[in-house]
Amino acid sequence: MKDIEQLLKMLERPQDYTDEELQKLMSDPEMREYYELMVSAEAGFALRKDEATKAEKRPMILSLGNRFMRIAAMFIGVLMLSGIAFAAYRLVVGGDPESPTQEMRTANPTQQAGTLQQAQTDPNSIRTFENAELQQILQELSDYYHVGVEYRNEQSRHIRLYTKWDTTAPLQQIIELLNGFEKVSVRLIDNQIIAE
Amino acid sequence: MTGKTIIEQLFIGCRQRMLAVARLMLKNDDDANDAVSDVFFKLTEGSLRVPADHPENYLMATVRNLCLDRIRLMTLHERLERRITLSDNDQAYGESERERIAEMIDYAERTFSKQTWRVFQLRFDEGLLYREIAERLGISEVAVYKHLAEALKKLKEKYNPTRR
Numbered sequence: 578m579k580d581i582e583q584l585l586k587m588l589e590r591p592q593d594y595t596d597e598e599l600q601k602l603m604s605d606p607e608m609r610e611y612y613e614l615m616v617s618a619e620a621g622f623a624l625r626k627d628e629a630t631k632a633e634k635r636p637m638i639l640s641l642g643n644r645f646m647r648i649a650a651m652f653i654g655v656l657m658l659s660g661i662a663f664a665a666y667r668l669v670v671g672g673d674p675e676s677p678t679q680e681m682r683t684a685n686p687t688q689q690a691g692t693l694q695q696a697q698t699d700p701n702s703i704r705t706f707e708n709a710e711l712q713q714i715l716q717e718l719s720d721y722y723h724v725g726v727e728y729r730n731e732q733s734r735h736i737r738l739y740t741k742w743d744t745t746a747p748l749q750q751i752i753e754l755l756n757g758f759e760k761v762s763v764r765l766i767d768n769q770i771i772a773e
Numbered sequence: 774m775t776g777k778t779i780i781e782q783l784f785i786g787c788r789q790r791m792l793a794v795a796r797l798m799l800k801n802d803d804d805a806n807d808a809v810s811d812v813f814f815k816l817t818e819g820s821l822r823v824p825a826d827h828p829e830n831y832l833m834a835t836v837r838n839l840c841l842d843r844i845r846l847m848t849l850h851e852r853l854e855r856r857i858t859l860s861d862n863d864q865a866y867g868e869s870e871r872e873r874i875a876e877m878i879d880y881a882e883r884t885f886s887k888q889t890w891r892v893f894q895l896r897f898d899e900g901l902l903y904r905e906i907a908e909r910l911g912i913s914e915v916a917v918y919k920h921l922a923e924a925l926k927k928l929k930e931k932y933n934p935t936r937r
Contacts, residue, residue, distance in 0.1 A: 581922040589902060591853040599849050609859060614928050615897065616858050620797045621878035622898035624871060627793050749782055764829060765786070 584608050588615065704742040711736045711761065715770055722748045725769040733772045736760050779823065780816050787829050788813075791836045798840040798866050800855040808839050837866055877932055885924055888912075892920035 587594055587602060594602075602608055706714055712734035715726045721744065728734055738758060742751060752765045762773040788809060795805035812835050815821040824831050844857055852859060882890060888910070895906045896917075907914045 581925060582918045585903070585918055585921055588853065588856065591850060596848075596850065599853060603849065603853075603859065610929060610933065611925050612853075613858060613860065614925055614932065616856050617874045617877060617932075618881075618893070618897040618928070619800075619856055619900075620866075620871075621874040622894070623797055624793075624875050625878060625898075628875075749786055753786065766827070766829075767825075 580605070580608060581611055584611055588612070702743055702745045704744055706738060706740050706742065708737050708739060710734060711738060711755075711772065714738065714740070714742070714755075715763070715772060718742070718748065718751060719770065723768075724748065724765070727769055727771050729771060729773045733761070779828075780813065783816070783823065783828055783832060784813055787832050790829075791832060794833065794866055794871075795836055795840050797871075798837070798857070799843065800857055804843065805840075808843065809836055811839060812836050840866075873932070877928060880931060881924065881928065884927065889920045889924050892917055893924045896921060 584602065587599070591599065603612065704717070712726075712728075718724070719726045736758075738755075738761070740755070740758075748770075749765055752763055752770070755761050755763050764771045764773070791809045791812065792805055795808045796802060799805050799808065812821065812832060816823065821835065841861070844852065845861065847855075847857065849859075851857075881893060885893060891910065892906055895901045895909060896903075901909065903914050903917045906917045910917075
């Protein structure tokens with residue numbers, strides 16, 4: 578118990594200890610083990626926060642690192658309806674304001690044209706799912722965007738969701754928004770929606 | 774699809790998850806942003822090539838390896854100050870590891886006494902100093918150490934992070 582207390586004290590103020598003292602304490606396998614547990618505990622709480630944030634459907638806020646300005650700048654307009662968020666975004670690469678519309682399409686060019694340049698979403702393009710099973714939602718996405726669906730976890734078919742689908746949005750964007758639900762994990766790979 | 778388009782889509786689809794892992798590993802937002810940016814910078818430069826199969830997995834593994842490289846360059850002092858793992862395990866913070874960690878917190882919440890859980894949470898979730906925890910809960914600093922030591926012993930009985 579004394580050793581754990583010493584470790585706890587050291588971790589609050591490691592700057593008060595010499596390299597030798599730290600080396601000595603951390604060379605004890607048991608102390609290392611306790612240390613790793615503390616690292617894991619912090620990480621575990623951080624993971625919980627991430628999950629909670631996803632579940633709250635907060636609008637995406639991107640903090641761009643310096644280098645990101647050289648790679649991409651993403652402008653996101655978010656519309657909140659009944660607690661459900663759906664985003665329309667515009668991607669500009671290398672500071673060049675070229676229209677990304679052509680390049681961002683995933684499967685069906687005609688159905689998505691113009692989506693990324695819209696600042697607001699046309700209410701007529703919204704499909705509402707109320708307490709719908711994931712398999713129903715993915716089937717509609719599959720038909721609409723002409724992609725396949727694969728269930729790697731059969732139980733995921735029956736997850737029920739309240740959500741809105743902006744049919745003018747690119748499929749990748751819809752996939753991102755679905756992933757915002759805590760229990761949903763879907764990916765788009767080679768024109769195939771994978772539900773896990 | 775052009776190479777640039779693929780990178781754009783990966784950027785949209787994977788960046789948040791990559792950033793979350795980099796933050797977990799490096800415990801610093803700026804460093805995490807830099808690590809993720811480095812991956813996309815290398816992709817745009819062409820020094821990294823995304824495989825056709827499972828590109829997301831490749832990006833996640835790449836950012837994890839990059840974080841591990843950075844961690845390996847840190848001194849023991851730096852690692853302890855940020856409370857970064859001392860393990861050089863390449864699988865650190867992979868998907869199964871993240872699941873294990875999340876499960877560990879659920880286990881703690883289920884099995885710790887109310888007061889021990891509160892102390893544990895104030896320390897590792899809110900990052901309070903021991904003195905602050907003692908003041909918040911109206912207990913002594915010694916009691917804070919005891920609750921934390923008890924919590925860690927219980928976790929050690931159930932989990933063994935150095936043998937992962």
